[in-house]
Amino acid sequence: MDFQQILDAPIEPGGLVEWIPAVPGGLGSWRRDVRETSHNHEQHLRSAFEYRALTHREGGRESWLGLSIEFDEPMSVPAVRTAIVAYINRHEVLRTHVVLKADRQAHYRTERYTTQTDTVHVKVARIGWYTETPLLLEQIAGSFDRATAPLHWPAYRFATVARPRSFTLLFAADHSLVDGYSLVTAHHELTELYRAAREGRPPMLEPVGSYLDFSDAQRRAADAADTDHRAARTWAEFIGRYGGTMPPNPLLTPLASSPTRPIGASEANEPAPVTPVQPARTRLLLDDAAALRYEDYCAASGASLVGGLLGALAVAFRATTGADDFAIIMPRHTRTERSWSHSLGWFVGLAPLVVDVSDDPPLAEAARRSTEALTATRHGSELPFLRVADLIGLAGSPTMVVSYMDTRATPRAAAGDEGGARVLRSHSYADDEVYVWVNRTPGGIRMHARYPAHGAEEVSVFLDRFADLLARTAKDG
Template sequence: MDFLQILDAPIQPGGLVEWIPAVPGGLGSWSRDVRETSHNHEEHLRSAFEYRALTHREGGRESWLGLAIEFDEPMSVPSVRSALVAYINRHEVLRTHVVLKADRDARYRTERYTTEPDTVRVKMARIGWYTETPLLLEQIAGSFDRATAPLHWPAYRFATVARPDSFTLFFAADHSLVDGYSLVNAHHELSELYRAAREGRPPALEPTGSYLDFSDAQRRAADVADPEHRAVRTWAEFVARFGGRLPPNPLLTPGRAGPAEEGTGPVQLARTRLLLDDAGATRFEAFCAASGASPVGGILGAMAVAFRETSGADDFAVIMPRHTRTDRSWLHSLGWFVGLAPLVIDVSDDPTPAEASRRSTAELSASRHGSELPFLRVADLIGVTGSPHTVVSYMDTRGAPRAQAADDGAARVLRSHSYADDEVYVWVNRTPGGLRMHARYPAETAGDVPVFLDRFADLLARTAEAG
């Protein structure tokens, strides 16, 4: 499954319709929900609140994730409506809203409100017929940017683009509501809900837990954690290595970029490519096993070697998202089930790819505890401010329903465009078709990031070929 910035998605033009969730009576008819808000969600709302106060912009913050699903048949309007309502009923996170409040001393508190199943409807709004893909995607991207503002409900939106013999179904949501695994699952769920509605049968879907229950349990456990928690110790050791702060990325050109675009910040570039086909990825995995490394360790090892060759730095320091779906009940849940773990790979002695892969595998095991507490809670306990500058994510989607169909073009994960002059994100996904990479990095302060990405891709290819 491709992971694309929305403006790069190969969507055929057609008739655009937006499907807008609404509840009669508005939020005034919702019930106060005593379940606690996750630290991830609160941190996200804090950032959005401060951003709005600074820029006076009420729209979205370009922090949404989404999905485009292709259907090779004429669109049934009643079936789409039925599928969307069923999806909202299935996932309680789409029927809840968290209000962030701040006092004069900038102390925050949250209040959650939730509405019952079968109370949300979707309104159909016909936007128009598009004959050019770029204009269509600009319209959809702009609409999603505005509709997914995390301080408002709904912070998500659906859309369809219909053609005589096919249609595309879009779903976009603020990051506080979804993560990457959520969207991989959403491909199967939305497809099945649509086909079940079309065929007049019950959907064949596994039961799912509520992200609200997970958030409540995680929040209560994290709030009683102290500086002796192993996640806190892991992070404290990491930042101590870099003078008590999150390490900057030495590949970037120092200094801030030019004027902000419409008050948002410096724009980021995107790069997407197939690193290895399935046969090549299988050979690379065999190399990792023979080297005493895991496939993820092998990927990080290749990155570390490429990083050393490009920057000359002694350490490859990154933050790695790790999923927190620790119970089977969360397996099919929609939500933000992600923790962050720091890791440092020593490359000062110019290790071979095999040695770097072994070191990365060991570091992955040693640092895994860092993701056991949300980063906001850790940051409060150790006194660190700011956000990570270098993030590397890995996800294996081969076990997901309809994974092969997605790889063949039936679905694509989408993201909004981003603004930052000090962030480098690299996503590597193992799919039935091989290893895919998606990256984003600053346009004006990119420095040697493109060189690093090319060297990483080339090293993977050479290693897979040589074994």
């Protein structure tokens, strides 16, 4: 399944309709929910709150993730409505809202409010008929940007693009409500809910746990942790290598890594500098046969597939920058119980990883070192990043992030690889971040990346070297 920036998605034009969740009486009818907010969610809301205070801008913050699903049949309006309502009922995170409050000393606290199943309905807004994909995507992107603002409910939106013999179902939600794996499983769930509604039968889906229960348990455990926690120790050792701060990213020039005010910010009534939209790259690195050969190479080298991919990135990083360390941050899932397997939510922790490449190791050795580093630092994700930062006094945020996900065991993964669905993301304006996603899917190994528009010329060189190294190794061993 491709992971694309929304404006790059190949969605066929047609009649655009938005499906807007609503509750009669608004949030005033919701109950106060004593379950705690996750650190991830609170950190996200803090950032949104500070952004609004600085820019005086409402609306989305370009931090949403989404999904598009293709159906080769005329759209049934009643079935779409039934499927959307059933999906909202299935996932409690879509029926809750967290309010962030701050006092004059910038001390934050959160309050959660939740509504029961069968209280949310959807309103239909017919936007119009589009004959050109670029104009359609601009409309969808703008709507999703505004609709997914995390300080408001609902911070998500559904849409459909209907044609005489086919239609596309779209879903977007603020990152506080979903992670990448949530969208992969949403492909199966939304498809099954639509089919069941169309055929007049109960949907065949496993029960799921609530992200609210997970958040509450994780928050209480994290708040009880101290600096002796192994996650805190892992992070402290990592930043200790770099003087107690996040490591610099040698792929970025000072121009790209210098702080820039967000769009709309102003100082002394002067226009704020505008950070351009980040470029994006999407590429199939290896087809399934080549990916299997690369997996065999990794195994023969004493490395895992993930270690082999990180090793190739480390070798390419060394060749591009001359850096002695390949220092990155890796998202790692926290779905530690079966009940969370298909839950909608933000089940992600962050772990640091360093691979020593100062001696220009060959790929096999870099793959082994990466595999060992994955094991050595795996505990870093056991505490949310906000809690770790509080415990060890860490300031700043990651600037070099590499994510890996294997979707081969996910229902309907093969159909997604064949173009039946795509994970979408909003555009980003960050000028100091490089993100690389590498996914193993039924169709092979795919890469997706985003990076600053200026001062990041070496990122393309780095990504090309990585892709070339994988291709040559998969071919020649």
